[in-house]
Amino acid sequence: MASTPPPGWYPDPENPAEWRWWDGRAWATAASASAVDRPARRRPPVWGWLLIGVVALVPLILLSPVIAPIALIVAITGIVGWSRGTRTWMRFRSKKAAAVVTVAATIALLVTGSVTASIRPPAEGERASFADVRTSDRDTAPRDDAGRQSPDPVSTPTSGATPSPTPTPTPTPTPTVREEVVTEQIAFERVTQDDINLPQGQTLVSTPGQPGERTLTYRVTELEGKELQRELLSDVVTVEPVTEVTSVGTYVAPEPAPPAAPEPGTGCDPNYADACVPVATDVDCAGGGGNGPAYFDGVARIVGSDIYELDRDGDGYACEPS
DSSP: OOSSOOTTEEEOSSOTTOEEEBOSSSBOOOBOHHHHHSOOOOOOOHHHHHHHHHHHHHHHHHTHHHHHHHHHHHHHHHHHHHHHTOOTTTTOSSHHHHHHHHHHHHHHHHHHHHHHHHHSOOOHHHHHHHHHHHHHHHHTSOBOTTSOBOOOTTTSOBTTBOOOOOOOOOOOOOOEEEEEEEEEEEOOOEEEEEEEEEETTOEEEEEOOBOEEEEEEEEEEEETTEEEEEEEEEEEEEEOOBOEEEEEEEEOOOOOOOOOOOOTTSSBOTTEESSOOBOSSOEEETTSSOOOSEEEOSOEEESSOOTTOOOSSSSSEETOOO
């Protein structure tokens, strides 16, 4: 590099290692001071660049699992350095250098990712799925008149063509139909009827009620566990209900007729027993304070009505001594 710059060249204040040119009106693009002294270099031919690219791809292919994550880190760092104009940990000298490194790392990442995807062996589930499709195709292949299966166009190799696996079709859910039998209880009825053998106001359950039972049969259509339709096929009463009957008494006992009052002086009053109480317009106990006209001397048991009021203490006996 020249010790002193040529006339018109001055150090770049943003990068001391670079020089810039003042043409009298504006600053021109910066250039290295050594570029002024060195003659222009010849560029390699196109086939040289192709050879360099092929040689660079060899380590990328061999070391793709290792280079891919490194290229990803370098690409992210280059984007940060280019957008912010900082040197980052890779010490970029300018935005142009950051952009070049970012593009190179991105290309390396794409190449290594494509190589890794192409050389990666298929997973166990992918191989099993492809084998199941091939087996299913063989089982459903058409047969000729002799019962032999026709050649499988997928499994039969053809010259110049690579067989491709047949994708597994997504099964379409099919509705299921089933019959469902349901039993339901039938409530019994309640009725009342008059019974002349029961006293009035009294009730009696003469026939206990019994619930019945019916059997219903449905046709149920379902899809993936959800009921779509329910159709009633039959409704049969398997047990008849028994009606509950309650008897209500209507019998009213007739009131006893009062005994006929005997004529005075014709004998003993039938309302009294165990002694003869005379029949009169009024009877008092003998020895009492009554005024007659007839008196009863003794003790009589009241069997009817105490028409003469001879039972003063209400114990059921007339003219009982105190």
